[in-house]
Amino acid sequence: MFRVMIFVISMLLLSLPVSAQELAREQLKGLDEQIQEIKSDVLAISSELNHLEEKLLYPSHTQLALFVALADGERFRLDAVEILLDGQPVAHHLYSFKELEALRMGGVQRIYTGNTPLGEHDLQVRFLGKSEGGSDLQRAESFTVHKDVRPALVAITLAQQAITLNDR
DSSP, X not given: OHHHHHHHHHHHHHHHHHHHHHHXXXXXXXXHHHHXXXXXXXXXHHHHHHHHHHHHHSXXXXXXXXXXXXXXXXXXXXXXXXXXXXXXXXXXXXXXHHHHHHHHTTOOEEEEEEEOOSEXXXXXXXXXXXOTTSOEEEEEEEEEEEEOSSOEEEEEEEOSSOEEXXXX
């Protein structure tokens, strides 16, 4: 009888650490899930705040957004883009290898968003790069952009031979 009681007690004592470990694992798993939920909530709130900030800083009736893209099939290396609006520099960007690859794959970069009064505006676009043969490339074009009460979205398409503009 004494041996049976010692055996039962020892079995109970041996099973306690396993149960404690399982309990600890379940608690950690639950904690990880809570952390992931909190991260998701924080990202959603951050996105919403960014959207609200943009609406406050750039009301739709004054908003001008400029986007840069490469023309289909262009293989030149784009190094930098500079944009002037009414003679004032508003954007300048140096391109990394990854950004250039994204543009070559059809990506579009929003390079500028700002407030612009209604009417006609002079837009100057300049880019620097290298041709496939390795010679230096430099192109500059001037355009007139009309800003009305709607947000102005202007797509700037860069090609080795020219710069084109599509405003909506």
